[in-house]
Amino acid sequence: MDARQLDGLYARLWRAYGPQNWWPTTDVDNPRFEILIGAVLTQHTAWTQVEKAIATLRAAGPMTPDALLAYGQQLPELIREAGPHNIKAKRLQTLCRWFVDNGGFEVLDARATGDLRAALKSCRGIGPETADAILVYAFDRPQFIADAYAFRIFERLGLWSAPRHYESLRECVEQAAGPRDSQHFNELHALLVAHAKRCCRKRVPACLECCLYDRCAFAASQHAPRPGRAT
DNA sequence: ACCCAGGGTCATA
DNA sequence: TATGACCATGGG
Known part of the structure; x- marks a missing residue:
């Protein structure tokens, strides 16, 4: 090629x-964070299903890392329509924890692409494709x-x-x-x-x-x- | 009754 | 390193 x-x-x-x-995002306040959520939810799952799960999440409360972490064991039920929801709930909370512990967009935006990619992939459930989707669509890399x-x-x-x-x-x-x-x-x-x-x-x-x-x-x-x- | 979806992990060999 | 099982719901 x-x-x-x-x-x-x-x-x-x-x-x-x-x-x-x-x-595609629906959150006008924090579309970038919604991309991280959508990138995990769409793993081996039709986007139409992801839209439903995101709508359910938004109806339940603000789409913030703290809110998703606070849902604890009831997060799987909120994203039930997005395929394997038990696994994805854990992946989302792992990603949220990583996001908060690493300073959010403010700090993450300053990191070099290769370093950011490795950091994303170090989260359980974030493989190469999900990492690259996040890099392109949430970090403009x-x-x-x-x-x-x-x-x-x-x-x-x-x-x-x-x-x-x-x-x-x-x-x-x-x-x-x-x-x-x-x-x-x-x-x-x-x-x-x-x-x-x-x-x-x-x-x-x-x-x-x-x-x-x-x-x-x-x-x-x-x-x-x-x-x-x-x- | 299948196959598939904007994947990834883990256990085997 | 390379397959296979598994996750699990809803649309075609």
């Missing part, structure tokens, strides 16, 4: 889907989020064939992208998710409605035609 291929993909995604305005959608799309475009190792794809894309603004990675990830949801579903292995085919919004793409298909 080189810069031309990556830029070409980005341009086609942008043309097809336009600005995604991520990360330029990181590529190498999620399952990214692997699926890059594989189907012939831009990735190695094993699905998170750091490998992240480094490869960041290398190809070159020096970029956080907004670029913000939009790139959101566009990949938008495209995956629209026409790269998991159960369509041949990618019949994906960008390799004329019927898709990506039809004008410049990548090589599919083998066995008329040019």
